[in-house]
Amino acid sequence: MLGGQSWCCFSTDSSDQLFNELPQPFSLPSPIPTWPQGQGFGGGKICLGDIEVVQIGTLESIWNCNHSSRKGTRGATFYRPVGIPDGYFCLGHYCHPNNQPLRGFLLVAKEIITNPSSNPPALSEPSGYTLVWCIDSYESNIGTCYIWLPNPTKGYKATGFVVTDGPEMPGLDEVRCVREDLTEVCETFDVIMETYSKISKKTLKVWKTRPSQRGIWAKGVSVGTFFCMTTSDVDLGENLGIACLKNLDSGLSAMPNIEQVHSLIQHYGPRVFFHEDETYMPSSVSWFFENGALLFGNEKFNGERIPTTGSNLPVGGSNDKEYWIDLPKDETKRDYLKKGNLESAEFYVHVKPAFGGTFTDIAMWVFHPFNGPSTIKASLVNIGLNKIGEHIGDWEHFTLRLSNFTGELWSIYLSQHSGGNWVDAFDLEFFNGNRTIVYSSKSGHATFPHQGCFLQGTSKLSIGVRNDTSKSKHYVDSNTKYQIVAAEYLGNDVVKQPHWLQYMREWGPTIVYDTWSEIDKIMSHFPVFIRFSADLLFELFPTAIYGEEGPTGPKEKNNWEGDERC
Secondary structure (H helix, E strand, O other), rough: OOOOOOOOEEEEEEEEOEEEOOEOOOOOOOOOOOOOOOOOOOOOEEEEOOEEEEOOOOEEEEEEEEOOOOOOOOOOOEEEEEEOOOOOEEOOEEEEEEEHHHHOOOOEEEOOOOOOOOOOOOOOOOEEEEEEEEEEEOOOOOEEEEEEEEEOOOOEEOOOEEEEEOOOOOOOOOOOOEHHHHEHHHHHHHHHHHHHOOOOOEEEEEEEEEEEOOOOOOOEEEOEEEEEEEEEOOOOOOOOOEEEEEEEEEEEEOOHHHHHHHHHHHHHEEEEEOOOOOOOOOOOOHOOOOOOEEEEEEEEEEEOOOOOOOOOOOOOOOOOOOOOOOOOOOOHHHHHHHOOHHHHHEEEEEEEOOOOEEEEEEEEEEEEEEOOEEEEEEEEEEEEEEOOOOOOEEEEEEEEEOOOOOOOOEEEEEEEEEEEEEEHHHHHHOOOOOOEEEOOOOOOOOOOOOEEEEEEOHHEEEEEEEEEOOOOOOOOEEOEEEEOOOEEEHOOOOOOOOOHHHHHOOOOOOOOOOOOOOHHHHHHHOOHHHHHOOOHHHHHHHOOOOOOOOOOHHHHHHHEEEEEOO
């Protein structure tokens, strides 16, 4: 039976053409190796408590359309999972944008019966379906598509939609709904497709989904399904009508052990290139301490040398701004430290669960003793600033996200100043098998997947802060030059965190700029008719316009326990 509101559109828009070329599947350049044995990592199946899930990456297209009213997209294709193992059930279908290589997954699930009398079944057939959207081939040349939302019985949640190429309602055995206590709230992100019908005057929007709560301690598991709604639907807020899964396995048995972590880093660890004209190279933390970094704060520390291990740094708590690190006053010694030491540089690795322990995030932190001043680009004009952007002590990072089902690299998060982006594996540069390349920008050390000039800031007048990257002789291989400094899920005895990591205060002093002299320098380079106001400068430098607070270390960042900001 049909429940709730439903409607069907018939589009005769001549621009709606069937996109015959399906997105081509993407795979990593080299086969995934056999990982060291231990626990459930890379075993293909993950126990979430009352259910067990398998990741299906083989997908069969159901409906494929290139029409999209959203700029920059070419429509999307809907898929169902293929090759579901015996005893497992589909939880929903998948949607993928046509302008990207095909690389997605769906989780399928089976019930693990531990005590049949204690709880209702973990999985249940829906009672029926609600028709959400349809396009009929009778008046359309883009094929027939019907999208259905499963109607769960009381105490259960749907985790995805079902797509058919005909008007017949799907069978009740097409998908399973999941017992409510085995689910978490999910949210939408990244619009996949937005298509408009001239006949119905309504728009269908399709999004990716992910758990609303993410991070080390979050239990939400991404199913891989999509969410969709029409412009006639009410804004559902957090109540999307579908949910994600929850991992009730407190032991996170699918996370890699320490030997497997080393193997993953050695197999995937990127080569990080620094710009050919980079002045301010990274260094190891110990080199920074050994070569003159000083601790200030209160009356007790007034420029005290810091031992190699950072053993005199005050630790714990939060950034109370009572302590900071600075360079020596002697200009020769300051300049020496500012330039860093590429030979000593290494990556400090934090290994943590993602999506309820179905993925592993390997965050790789790098330290620069100094962050150089910014350069503004406006059309053909480049303006080097004297101070804005400068600060002592610069922590940057990138994060590898790996599937715990197979150990496959899924994406890399590249941090860029106060933000960053997830980059799918198909948009990365590879070499020597499955190793990737990461580019660090000149002076600012933001990370990018390719060479070039990347502008940060406003689109007004095409003005932005330059982030220049290039392949050069200056690089560090993170697959060999690394140190694992934290992996909380393994327990305190497996990875001992260095003393300096517990220092939650500032790695550099707060800097106050002569703001107006910087503004005057920028303004003087432009004709009167395109000179911009201080408000535009605030867009480019939301905090640095007045000065730079000393940067804090990795453990003080929100993404240490939470997900990456995106």
